[in-house]
Amino acid sequence: MNHIQLENISKIYNANESQAQSVLKLLADGMDSVAVKKQTGYSVGLYDVNLAIKAGELHCIMGLSGSGKSTLIRHLNRLIDPTSGKIWVDTTINSKTLSSKVQGIAKENSSTAAAPVTADTDGINDTNSSDSINILELDDKALQQYRQNTVSMVFQHFGLMPHMTVIQNVAYGLRVRKMSVEARHEVARHWLNEVGLPNIEHSYPDELSGGMQQRVGLARALATDNPILLMDEAFSALDPLIRAQLQDQLLELQDRLNKTIVFITHDIDEAVKVGQRISILNGGRLVQTGTPSELRDNPADDYVAQFMRAKA
Numbered sequence: 001m002n003h004i005q006l007e008n009i010s011k012i013y014n015a016n017e018s019q020a021q022s023v024l025k026l027l028a029d030g031m032d033s034v035a036v037k038k039q040t041g042y043s044v045g046l047y048d049v050n051l052a053i054k055a056g057e058l059h060c061i062m063g064l065s066g067s068g069k070s071t072l073i074r075h076l077n078r079l080i081d082p083t084s085g086k087i088w089v090d091t092t093i094n095s096k097t098l099s100s101k102v103q104g105i106a107k108e109n110s111s112t113a114a115a116p117v118t119a120d121t122d123g124i125n126d127t128n129s130s131d132s133i134n135i136l137e138l139d140d141k142a143l144q145q146y147r148q149n150t151v152s153m154v155f156q157h158f159g160l161m162p163h164m165t166v167i168q169n170v171a172y173g174l175r176v177r178k179m180s181v182e183a184r185h186e187v188a189r190h191w192l193n194e195v196g197l198p199n200i201e202h203s204y205p206d207e208l209s210g211g212m213q214q215r216v217g218l219a220r221a222l223a224t225d226n227p228i229l230l231m232d233e234a235f236s237a238l239d240p241l242i243r244a245q246l247q248d249q250l251l252e253l254q255d256r257l258n259k260t261i262v263f264i265t266h267d268i269d270e271a272v273k274v275g276q277r278i279s280i281l282n283g284g285r286l287v288q289t290g291t292p293s294e295l296r297d298n299p300a301d302d303y304v305a306q307f308m309r310a311k312a
């Protein structure tokens with residue numbers, strides 16, 4: 001079952017309608033984004049991306065700097081809107097349905113990526129629920145609800161509020177939902193425990209190491225119980241040892257939670273370690289989606305092959 005589906009998503013930055021149309025025409029004729037930028041001055045964020053993300057999968061978006069990873073993830077909580085295309089999200093799926101019903105989703109072994117995958121793997125032919133809505137059509141109120149109840153984000157530089165204690169940070173999304181202080185702090189305490197930080201609730205973010213701050217960021221994202229977790233280079237600012245610990249912790253949590261996670265990384269090792277499937281972007285185009293072993297065994301082009309070569 002698909003949870004999120006991008007349909008023909010293109011994003012041309014800073015172009016009006018007619019300028020964007022002429023850029024899209026060049027891209028349709030096969031011009032790459034570097035040449036388009038040179039000829040027109042416009043940046044291509046994404047071009048004609050079709051991607052289905054399944055309910056309960058940890059899906060990595062991978063690519064070099066400037067390939068469109070952040071552009072893609074920012075569309076999913078509508079921090080930006082596309083030039084054209086649709087974004088379908090099944091808003092009837094919640095955390096409970098994910099943790100109880102999505103047990104059938106095939107999982108590759110978290111570290112070896114060698115286990116066979118039994119679900120279909122191209123994703124595009126997977127079913128799109130009739131409950132899916134095009135989130136680009138949400139009005140302001142519905143968008144606010146979508147952001148509060150469906151998607152949570154973990155940021156590269158943690159995004160914690162410096163004047164709030166750890167527990168206030170973690171409970172913030174529940175405060176916005178008007179949950180009582182007592183109830184929201186109980187939930188926050190639970191998630192701080194889950195991420196291995198039981199005794200720091202009264203500390204302030206600047207008293208914590210980077211790894212601890214990102215655990216707080218993760219606890220904050222999980223505390224809202226939203227089914228979709230967006231992680232934008234969430235572990236990239238951490239040193240390698242701490243980064244590996246956070247990756248392990250994410251996999252361990254995901255084993256129990258079965259969230260739908262969209263995980264941006266420019267690091268192929270990280271993508272292969274955490275991703276059940278990986279989508280590879282190049283110059284705003286989606287080159288290939290597959291399990292790590294599919295990408296390794298049947299790379300769509302040299303760009304993918306180069307990434308996967310080190311993994312053979």
Ligand SMILES: Nc1ncnc2c1ncn2[C@@H]1O[C@H](COP(=O)(O)OP(=O)(O)OP(=O)(O)O)[C@@H](O)[C@H]1O
Nearest residue numbers: 013043044045064065066067068069070071072266
């Ligand atoms: N706000 C913006 N205005 C204009 N161009 C932009 C904007 N944001 C991104 N771009 C351009 O869109 C393209 C894709 O950028 P994006 O940030 O999505 O790539 P990325 O893969 O996330 O890169 P990085 O790994 O460096 O963060 C790049 O050419 C970038 O310069």
